[in-house]
Each structure stands twice: as structure tokens, then as C-alpha cells.
Amino acid sequence: MNDHQEKPMESRTSATAVDIRNLSFNYGSTQALKNIGLNLKRNEVTAFIGPSGCGKSTLLRCINRMNDEIAGTRITQGEILIDDINIYDRSVDVVKLRRQVGMVFQKSNPFPSSIYDNVAYGLRMRGERDSAVLDQSVQESLESAALWDEVKDRLQESALGLSGGQQQRLCIARTIAVKPTIVLMDEPCSALDPIATAKVEDLIWKLKHDYTFIIVTHNMHQAARVSDKTAFFYMGELVEFSDTSRMFSNPSVKKTEEYITGRFG
Amino acid sequence: MSNQHIFQEMDLSMNALREKVQLMASLTAQNMKNAMRALVSRDIDLARIVIGDDSEVDELEVKIDQLGMDILIRFHPMASDLRAVITAMKTAHNLERISDHAVNIAKRAKKICKSQSSIEVNMVEPLFAMAEQILNDALRAYKDGDSDLGEGLHAADEQLDKAYKKVSASLSSGLENPGTNAENILHLIFVARSIERMGDLAVNIGEDSVFLSKARDIRHEQRKAQS
Numbered sequence: 001m002n003d004h005q006e007k008p009m010e011s012r013t014s015a016t017a018v019d020i021r022n023l024s025f026n027y028g029s030t031q032a033l034k035n036i037g038l039n040l041k042r043n044e045v046t047a048f049i050g051p052s053g054c055g056k057s058t059l060l061r062c063i064n065r066m067n068d069e070i071a072g073t074r075i076t077q078g079e080i081l082i083d084d085i086n087i088y089d090r091s092v093d094v095v096k097l098r099r100q101v102g103m104v105f106q107k108s109n110p111f112p113s114s115i116y117d118n119v120a121y122g123l124r125m126r127g128e129r130d131s132a133v134l135d136q137s138v139q140e141s142l143e144s145a146a147l148w149d150e151v152k153d154r155l156q157e158s159a160l161g162l163s164g165g166q167q168q169r170l171c172i173a174r175t176i177a178v179k180p181t182i183v184l185m186d187e188p189c190s191a192l193d194p195i196a197t198a199k200v201e202d203l204i205w206k207l208k209h210d211y212t213f214i215i216v217t218h219n220m221h222q223a224a225r226v227s228d229k230t231a232f233f234y235m236g237e238l239v240e241f242s243d244t245s246r247m248f249s250n251p252s253v254k255k256t257e258e259y260i261t262g263r264f265g
Numbered sequence: 266m267s268n269q270h271i272f273q274e275m276d277l278s279m280n281a282l283r284e285k286v287q288l289m290a291s292l293t294a295q296n297m298k299n300a301m302r303a304l305v306s307r308d309i310d311l312a313r314i315v316i317g318d319d320s321e322v323d324e325l326e327v328k329i330d331q332l333g334m335d336i337l338i339r340f341h342p343m344a345s346d347l348r349a350v351i352t353a354m355k356t357a358h359n360l361e362r363i364s365d366h367a368v369n370i371a372k373r374a375k376k377i378c379k380s381q382s383s384i385e386v387n388m389v390e391p392l393f394a395m396a397e398q399i400l401n402d403a404l405r406a407y408k409d410g411d412s413d414l415g416e417g418l419h420a421a422d423e424q425l426d427k428a429y430k431k432v433s434a435s436l437s438s439g440l441e442n443p444g445t446n447a448e449n450i451l452h453l454i455f456v457a458r459s460i461e462r463m464g465d466l467a468v469n470i471g472e473d474s475v476f477l478s479k480a481r482d483i484r485h486e487q488r489k490a491q492s
Contacts, residue, residue, distance in 0.1 A: 221341055248343050250480030260343040262270045 014083065017042040017182055017212035018063060023078035025058060025067070032058045034236045035077065040229070042181075045204060045213040047223035047244065050233035051259065056216045059233070060184050063087075063214065064101035065094050082182070099126070102180035106187040108167035110159035110174075115142075115151050118159045118170055122178035137177055144210075145173035146203050165196020172203060176211065183207075185215040189222060201226045220260055224248045232256045275340045279349065282332050286353045286360075289325040290404045292318065293360040293367070297400065297463065300367040301393045304374035304456065305386060312378070315371035322364040329357040345477075352477040356407060359466045359473075363400065366459040366466075373452040373459075383449040385439060388432050392460045395425045400467040406474040412481070415474035419487050422468045429461040 018040040025033035033055045040046050048056035058067065063080060065087060067073045079086040087097055099122070110118050119138045120128075128134060138155070142148040147169045151162070159170055168188060175183055185204075189197040204213055204226050217223050223230050224244060231241040232251075240247065240256045251257045258264050270276050296315050303312035333354040336342060342350055377383065399421050406415035436454050440447050475483050 220343065224343075249347065251344055257344050261346045262272055262275065262340075262343075263268075264271070 015041055017044075017082070018214070019081040020059070020063075021078050021081065023059070023062065023080060024076045025055075025062060026074055026076050027058075027070070028072040031076070032236050033062070036238050038231060038238060038241060040212065040214065042212050043208055043210075044228040045208050045215065045226055046229045046231060047227035048214065048216045048231050048233060049218075049220055049223050049259075050239075051264075052218075053235075054233040055236040056231075056233045057186055060186055060214060060216050063182070063184055064098045064103055066098075066103065068094065099178050100180050101182045101184060102175035102178065103184040103186070104168070104171050104175055104188050106190050108164060108171050108191070110162070110167050110170050112158065112160055114156045115159045115162070115170060116155040119173050119177050121174060126178065141173040141177040142170075144176055144207060145169045146199060146206075147173055163196070165192050165199060168192060168196065168200055169203065172200070172207075176207070180211065182212045182214065185213060187216055187218065190218070197222070220248070232259065234259070272340070275336070275342075275346075278332065278336050278340070279342075279346065282329065282336065282350065282353050285325055285329050285332065286356055287408065289322060289329065289357055289360050290407075292322050292325070293364045294397075294400060294404065296322065296364050296367040297397060300370040300374065301390070301397075303371055304377065305390060307374075307378045307382060309375055309378045312371040312374045316368050319364050319368045322361055326357045326361040330354055348477050348480060352407070352473045355473050356470050359469045363463050363466045366463050369459045370456050373456050377449050377452050380446060380449055383446055383453070385436060385450060385453050388435060389453055389457050389460060392425065392428055392432055392457055395421065395428060396460045396464040396467065399425065399464050400470075403467040403470040403474065406471050407477065410474070410478035412475045412478045415471035415478075416483060418468045418471035422464050425461060425464040429457055432457050 016039055018038070020036055020038040020040075023033055023036040024031060036055075036059060048060060050056050061067045062075070063082075075088055079088060081087070082097075082101070085092065111121060113121075116138055119141050120134045123134055123137055128137075139148060139152075142151060147166060150166060151157075151170075159167065162170060168191075172183075172188075189200050192200065201222065204215070207213070208228075213226075215223075215227065227244045229241065230244045230247040232239045232247070232253075232255075234255055240251060240253045242252065246252075247256065248260060251260060268276075270279075296318055299311055299318075300315045302308065303315060333350045336350050340346075377386070399418055402414055402421070403418055405411060406418075433454060436450050436457065439445055440450050469484075472483050475481050
């Protein structure tokens with residue numbers, strides 16, 4: 001049992017948030033991930049870096065089974081354990097898994113509804129109807145996402161009227177409103193200006209005390225700024241996984257050095 | 266590893282940085298050598314050249330810092346590139362200080378040349394040879410990425426320190442001898458001190474060359490090991 005199987009969050013004591021073991025993954029006949037092994041710690045930020053097509057986003061989407069939605073995809077080997085449960089086990093409820101493992105996408109995707117309804121959406125889907133509970137959760141989530149002060153007087157206005165950076169922070173608020181333990185981020189700042197990017201990065205740094213973040217980024221300086229650990233992928237393989245400071249000052253593998261110094265890519 | 270960056274402008278800037286450090290190293294080594302020659306051969310003109318040439322070294326230090334800052338801002342270097350920029354700027358700083366000590370020696374040489382020759386000048390020559398060797402090795406370690414050579418300079422510097430203490434003691438005791446040109450002896454004590462400092466600064470360059478090639482910070486390791 002784990003959270004996606006209705007286990008109380010308090011019982012999670014392991015230091016490991018996600019344990020990826022010997023994972024291989026195919027898009028049809030094309031192998032996208034080759035025997036990946038990664039142990040991601042709780043309350044750390046891990047960055048996935050690598051050139052386009054290296055498999056980093058594929059691996060990210062494996063962690064909350066988003067790839068299930070793509071026809072012809074399959075895990076050909078290995079497993080992903082969250083709270084000691086293989087999330088690809090038949091007994092796992094994918095909806096509950098995705099509540100535990102939230103996701104923020106490259107392009108902010110607020111629903112065409114009010115700011116309030118966007119944040120309350122996940123709770124309502126879970127059956128929450130108590131307005132006091134919803135009010136409190138919406139406020140807490142927006143505060144955590146450092147957006148409350150900017151929107152508290154216009155919660156009923158359309159979320160589509162927010163700036164790009166505000167929309168992305170709204171999506172983060174919506175994600176954390178359902179109290180996930182792990183937050184996946186796929187290029188969350190690629191469409192944002194430097195100020196909005198800094199706000200999102202600051203948010204990640206502050207929220208990591210409560211959540212485990214896994215972020216895919218093409219921006220190596222962003223990886224260097226926000227992550228504790230960095231994993232470098234190349235052609236579906238995990239080339240190197242280490243402390244971020246070490247990765248960007250003295251990588252162990254020649255291929256990593258070549259990539260992060262801009263000598264291939 | 267491919268030596269070429271995809272963004273070739275970065276290669277041009279990194280190469281320019283390396284070339285400027287090499288040029289500064291050559292000028293500094295030359296200033297150091299000329300300062301000693303001016304002292305030993307009582308050549309006031311050469312001493313003046315050393316003092317004049319130091320401004321070129323100073324300008325190069327400023328240019329290297331500017332170029333290093335420019336590379337940091339424009340290219341956000343990582344890993345070995347980041348270490349190369351940091352090391353270039355630190356090496357430039359150490360070279361500038363070595364050249365300042367060469368100027369100190371040249372100024373003392375000018376003063377010594379104005380009085381009768383002192384046999385004690387011979388006492389600082391071996392010190393200089395040791396310091397010069399340390400600097401040459403440090404510069405080779407930096408240029409070739411030879412971390413073993415860079416790390417090995419501590420032993421040579423210890424020998425220099427011991428030799429400096431002996432020479433300094435001998436010169437000081439010579440002050441008590443009747444008929445000694447005390448002023449010249451005092452100048453030579455300061456010359457010996459400058460040579461000893463040059464050795465220390467050259468060791469810094471050697472340590473930075475280890476950081477450059479191996480990403481290991483060996484500064485103060487020896488002192489920690491001794492305590």
C-alpha cells in the first residue's frame with residue numbers, strides 16, 4: 001500500500017521518494033529508455049538534463065504514468081517504486097497515483113474558469129464540497145505558490161487574464177492543492193521571462209521542504225540554480241547522476257563534460 | 266573530448282584569455298630575470314626597464330579580468346571552462362604580484378648600484394635560481410595542465426624558505442661586522458624577502474593549475490596536514 005493506494009502520508013518514512021530500477025521503455029519498436037537506474041531522495045530537487053530526444057521527458061512521464069496515454073508505448077523492463085510499490089503494478093490506481101505525483105507542464109495550462117475554480121478543481125474532483133475547506137485550501141495553495149497577494153482580490157476572475165508567469169504559478173498552486181508528495185515539472189519556465197522564471201525557481205526552492213521535485217530542463221543554468229542533484233541523459237541512457245555542484249564543476253564522465261560545456265548537443 | 270565549442274565565439278574568447286595569460290607570464294618571468302640581472306651586473310638601465318615594463322603587466326591583469334568577466338557574463342561557462350576562467354584570473358593576479366616584487370628588486374638594485382659593490386649580492390643568487398625554477402615549473406604546470414608538477418612545488422618552496430632563512434640570518438649577522446655597507450645589506454635582506462615571496466606566489470599558480478586540471482583545491486592542504 002502507498003498513497004496512491006490510500007495509505008496515510010504520515011507513514012512514509014523512507015528517504016527515497018522515487019526508486020527507478022533497470023527501467024527500459026519503448027515507443028513502438030523504438031527504445032527510448034535503456035536500463036535506467038535512479039534513486040531520488042525525498043525533499044530534494046532533481047534536474048533531468050540532456051539533448052533533445054535523450055529520454056528525459058519520457059522518463060519524467062513514466063513517473064506518473066502519463067505515457068500510458070500514448071498508444072504503442074510500454075515498459076519493456078524494470079520498475080518504478082514509490083513507497084516501495086511498483087507503480088506499474090496492475091493494482092495501482094492511476095488517478096490516485098497522479099494525485100500523489102503531480103505535474104506542471106512546459107506551457108501553463110489553466111482551465112478557462114476562475115482562479116479559484118482552477119485551484120479547487122482537484123479537491124472537487126476528489127469529492128470535497130465543504131466550502132470552508134475549499135476556501136482554506138485555495139488560499140493555502142495560492143500562498144504556497146507565492147500568488148495569493150497578487151490574486152486575492154480577484155479570485156473569481158478568469159485565470160486566463162493572468163500573465164504567463166502568474167498562470168504557471170497558478171498551475172503549481174493547482175498541483176499542490178491536492179497535496180502530492182512528488183511534483184514533476186517539464187520545462188516549467190521555458191515560456192517565461194527572467195522575472196517570472198526567477199519567481200518559479202524561488203518557489204521550487206521554498207517548496208522543496210514539503211515536496212520532492214523532479215524538473216526537466218534544457219537550461220543548464222536553471223538546473224544549476226534550483227536542483228540538489230542532476231541526472232544527465234544521452235540517447236536513452238543515464239550517463240551521470242550526481243550532486244549538482246559536482247556535476248557543473250567537475251563531471252565524472254567525458255560525455256557530460258562535453259555536453260555541459262557546450263561542445264556537443 | 267572535442268576542443269571546439271558549438272558556439273565558436275566562446276572558443277575565440279577562451280583562446281584570447283589563454284593567450285593573454287601566457288603573454289603576461291612571459292613578461293613577468295622576463296621582469297623577474299631582468300631584475301636579478303640588474304642587481305648582479307649593477308645595471309641601472311636594466312633596472313629602469315624592469316620598473317617601466319611592470320605597467321604592461323598591470324595592464325594585462327586588468328585586461329584578463331575584463332575578459333574573464335565578459336566570458337562569465339556572455340557564455341556562463343561550466344565545468345572545465347569555468348575553472349579555466351577562474352584560474353586565468355587568479356593566475357593573472359599572482360603574476361602581477363610577482364612582477365611587483367621584481368620591481369621591488371629593481372628599485373633596490375638601483376640604490377645598491379649607486380654605492381660600492383657588495384660581495385653579499387652573491388648570497389641571494391641561489392635563492393633567485395630556486396624561485397625562478399618554481400615559477401617556470403608553475404607556469405608549465407598551468408600551460409600543460411600538469412597537476413603532478415603543480416602539486417609538487419610545495420617541496421621546492423620549502424627548500425626556498427629554508428634557504429631564505431639562512432641567507433637572511435647571514436645578512437643580518439653581517440650588519441654587525443665593522444666596515445660593512447649596512448645600507449646595502451638592508452637592501453639585500455629586502456631583496457631576499459621579495460624572492461621568497463615570489464616563490465610563494467608561484468606556488469599559488471601551481472596550486473591553481475591543479476584546480477584547473479583536476480578540480481581539486483589543494484590550497485592550505487599542507488598546513489592542515491602539518492597541524
